Amino acid sequence: MPGRTAASTGRSARISPNLALDQRIAERAAAGERIVHLGFGESRLPVFPPLAEALTAGADRNAYGPVVGDPGVRSAVAGYFDRRGLPTDPDQVIVAPGSKALLLALQLVHPGDVLLADPCWVTYRPQVLLAGKRAITVPIPAEAGGVPDPALLRDRIRSARLDGDRPGILVLTSPDNPTGTCAEPELVRELCAIAEDEDLLVISDEIYRDLLHDPDRPYLSPAEVIPHRTVVVTGLSKSLALGGWRIGVARFPADDAGRRLRAEVASVASESWSTLAGPMQAVAEYAYGEPPELTARLRADARLHGIVAAAVHRIFTEAGAVCRPPTGGFYVYPDFAPLRDELARLGVTDGEGLQHHLLEERGVAVLAGAHFGDDPKALRFRAATSMLYGATRAEQRAAREAGDPLGLPHVAAELDRLRQGLAALTGH
Known part of the structure; x- marks a missing residue:
């Protein structure tokens, strides 16, 4: 029946799709390619120093x-x-x-x-x-x-x-x-x-x-x-x-x-x-x-997640997707169903096809909704916005500490590249 996944005694060698995608992005980055990486659900921020001190003290x-x-x-x-x-x-x-x-x-x-x-x-x-x-x-x-x-x-x-x-x-x-x-x-x-x-x-x-x-x-x-x-x-x-x-x-x-x-x-x-x-x-x-110092750090991180997730949400909706506004964490889940005809002309007819096209043709990595159990034909994917804070610890710290993280050159550049990739994809 729909909505029912059978139990199985078999064991697949396939690793989690988000981990597999992250490995593929790492390989391409090592080869010198520039990818807007929105595919991996990780809070990409530096370790809070007192946490490292607690780790050392407990060694x-x-x-x-x-x-x-x-x-x-x-x-x-x-x-x-x-x-x-x-x-x-x-x-x-x-x-x-x-x-x-x-x-x-x-x-x-x-x-x-x-x-x-x-x-x-x-x-x-x-x-x-x-x-x-x-x-x-x-x-x-x-x-x-x-x-x-x-x-x-x-x-x-x-x-x-x-x-x-x-x-x-x-x-x-x-x-x-x-x-x-x-x-x-x-x-x-x-x-x-x-x-x-x-x-x-x-x-x-x-x-x-x-x-x-x-x-x-x-x-x-x-x-x-x-x-x-x-x-x-x-x-x-x-x-x-x-x-x-x-x-x-x-x-x-x-x-x-x-x-x-x-x-x-x-x-x-x-x-x-x-x-x-x-x-x-x-x-x-x-x-x-x-x-208190930890709760202050946590508030700063949550604020950053909210600002960047809202910016990515705007980019997707301006490109023609429909999407629930994000309210927690660091994900956005757009639906490009309104652009199905335009995407079909590019040979994109389902979620995994959209994931593949965005990565291979537009340099944007996302994870198709099918990996989360969604309808494989749906044009939905998850974007992990926390990957946009910077490639280095210094950039990530700057993003967390900035009054306007969207104004930082490295964050703005990634958002612009995302915007351009979607414009090329949809013609908007």
Whole structure:
């Protein structure tokens, strides 16, 4: 049936498409080609110096330590959630080498097939299949990505059960990848009501939560509405540009069922990653303690992401695309359906064809919507705007510190090259 991905016991050698694209861009750049790189979801900013100092200070922490994490780091993470309206005991927390590991462990231990937004982050579906389950996809609403349209979700659950599937998990992401948008509180409440009625575990991926472009924008976590059935997963890869350091955390419900689920994830951890590396626990303890200098840095980064994402959004809409305005993170997800006839004359009839044409003919790297589960024929792609801050650490620091980052020569030049590539593509 449409919107249903079969489980498979096979294992593909294909790596994640965003990683594959990034490797290809690196090869072309090494060959001297100039590419406007919007294809990789990475916060391309320098490491905040106190984080490096925490890493150095923790370098002698070479023992394995507890599987779930040392008490100090779990207390810091609990405080982080407390400050966001989610009272948390350290014994509700697990730290891990990245949120990906935690997401996969949850798929392995909790029964039931998995409901996903369509489109959604490229890793969700492969993890569902690795766990031997089915991915049941539901289109996103007009307002935002990262969540299924509640008007469609309940019917999709019931039709899936009639087909023999067993929906048991609902994954929500806000702000999301690929659209860069944030679900409004009322939308979250509607989805939580369905999860309650249908007895679903909610996995709330909040890794972009601290990168809302408007710090006053209301944010509602499902864990505030249905705390007994929500696991929150987050990490430092996006908010603090620490993707390569691999630091993730999960917050489990406080009741007996939550304790059992946490124990099962810890069991998977003990047989796979063992524990988060000791030096990284030192980093996480500092970061989740949120000292003033760190929160100031985070605000500056979120401001930069918002300014540049808005500029890229304007370029796409001026070129004729329709696109949700970005509100968090560093992504834009344009739809070039209004220009289908013009693109067809160039031989472009689907999303991957558009990705290929932009890269090979226009020097612009993006990731087709098909890689996020979108309709392969749709002319949609994700653009990662954080790749525009500069090629060097000095340029990236200048972008973060500038009152007007769009006025910096290196940022303006990349935006101009993007604008020109789209003009040549569409004739606008």
